[in-house]
Amino acid sequence: MLSVVPTPITVRVPAKVNLHLSVGDARPDGYHELVTVFQALSLTDDVTVMAADEPGLEVKGEGADEVPTGPDNLVWKAVRLLAEHCGRDPENPGLHISINKGIPVAGGMAGGSADAAAALQAVNQLWRLELGRDELSEIAGKIGSDVPFSLQGGTALGTGRGERLVPVLARHTFHWVIALDREGLSTPAAYGELDRLRAENGNGRIGEVEPLLEALASGDPRQLALLLGNDLQAAAVSLRPGLRRTLRAGVQAGALAGIVSGSGPTCAFLCTDADEAVRVAAELSGAGVCRTVRVAHGPVPGAKVVSEEPANRPTPPQVHA
Numbered sequence: 335m336l337s338v339v340p341t342p343i344t345v346r347v348p349a350k351v352n353l354h355l356s357v358g359d360a361r362p363d364g365y366h367e368l369v370t371v372f373q374a375l376s377l378t379d380d381v382t383v384m385a386a387d388e389p390g391l392e393v394k395g396e397g398a399d400e401v402p403t404g405p406d407n408l409v410w411k412a413v414r415l416l417a418e419h420c421g422r423d424p425e426n427p428g429l430h431i432s433i434n435k436g437i438p439v440a441g442g443m444a445g446g447s448a449d450a451a452a453a454l455q456a457v458n459q460l461w462r463l464e465l466g467r468d469e470l471s472e473i474a475g476k477i478g479s480d481v482p483f484s485l486q487g488g489t490a491l492g493t494g495r496g497e498r499l500v501p502v503l504a505r506h507t508f509h510w511v512i513a514l515d516r517e518g519l520s521t522p523a524a525y526g527e528l529d530r531l532r533a534e535n536g537n538g539r540i541g542e543v544e545p546l547l548e549a550l551a552s553g554d555p556r557q558l559a560l561l562l563g564n565d566l567q568a569a570a571v572s573l574r575p576g577l578r579r580t581l582r583a584g585v586q587a588g589a590l591a592g593i594v595s596g597s598g599p600t601c602a603f604l605c606t607d608a609d610e611a612v613r614v615a616a617e618l619s620g621a622g623v624c625r626t627v628r629v630a631h632g633p634v635p636g637a638k639v640v641s642e643e644p645a646n647r648p649t650p651p652q653v654h655a
């Protein structure tokens with residue numbers, strides 16, 4: 335009898351930047367209470383899953399050498415939780431997974447979370463589980479605080495650990511220049527450094543989120559630029575003092591404003607329009623303050639099945655520093 339092997343499923347998933355990241359006190363469970371506004375950007379990873387007798391994981395692309403290929407990879411955490419949820423053997427999922435990275439690793443752009451979200455979406459389809467958005471989102475929150483947003487995409491207000499989401503109206507498209515650093519930064523280290531700085535110097539905190547939500551609704555990048563804020567920026571700069579120079583160089587190159595993305599060390603620069611972003615990227619790449627520069631726009635959709643093969647993915651616009 336002929337057995338039908340399901341075709342591989344490829345899901346494309348975006349990076350994120352936090353336009354507003356207000357960090358509260360550490361909770362008893364070690365997490366910090368957040369008020370954050372995520373925006374999904376057009377830097378993406380592709381995750382392909384296929385049925386296989388021999389399980390395996392292959393990672394290619396941006397920073398692939400730094401990504402764990404064993405059980406620590408977040409895609410396996412996603413698969414284990416999904417298998418448990420639907421009564422399959424979590425230790426023997428019979429899958430081969432391939433990740434093509436375009437999102438910087440340990441860059442504060444939720445690359446690992448993105449891959450986990452993509453794996454959830456892809457395996458849901460491959461195993462024909464037909465889990466809805468809410469069910470997938472609940473599993474996503476168990477993988478990591480950023481994973482529900484990677485599934486949802488767009489622009490969203492996050493509370494709790496960042497996993498409770500409400501979509502936010504963002505008129506028009508915003509144009510960004512992304513400066514990638516030479517080495518990643520650890521998320522727990524950045525939160526730990528923030529706690530240390532606050533214990534030493536008191537509680538410097540960014541303002542309320544409402545004005546930023548209004549700027550997003552207006553679609554005016556100049557208004558938005560004035561309101562970008564990230565409580566983790568001081569911690570990231572303290573751990574990686576060179577970021578101060580990167581942030582300055584982006585603004586000198588003509589960006590409206592620059593911000594450390596999440597826990598860093600990637601910096602994101604908001605520009606007036608797409609042409610200006612290309613110009614700023616070229617100038618910033620010549621300033622020698624970062625490893626490489628990309629242009630990106632947002633908001634874009636969350637994890638989504640793509641029909642084309644990953645080999646045909648568009649090459650992201652890039653300027654080498």
Ligand SMILES: C[C@@](CO)(OP(=O)(O)O)[C@H](O)COP(=O)(O)OP(=O)(O)OC[C@H]1O[C@@H](n2ccc(N)nc2=O)[C@H](O)[C@@H]1O
Nearest residue numbers: 364365366442443444478479480495521522525596597598
């Ligand atoms: C800082 C942010 C901003 O969006 O993103 P990144 O810069 O990592 O991309 C997130 O809060 C990162 O979320 P994520 O990377 O999913 O973190 P998790 O796996 O849930 O947690 C990793 C560790 O980060 C710290 N953590 C995370 C979230 C939170 N609200 N408070 C925390 O203190 C904890 O030390 C936790 O053990």
Ligand SMILES: Nc1ncnc2c1ncn2[C@@H]1O[C@H](COP(=O)(O)OP(=O)(O)O)[C@@H](O)[C@H]1O
Nearest residue numbers: 407408439440441442443444445446447449521
């Ligand atoms: N699929 C994955 N892609 C990238 N990193 C991963 C992945 N799975 C696990 N990791 C681990 O997660 C750490 C954080 O990576 P990442 O999610 O890219 O950054 P960030 O938390 O700063 O947004 C990495 O150092 C790596 O060890």
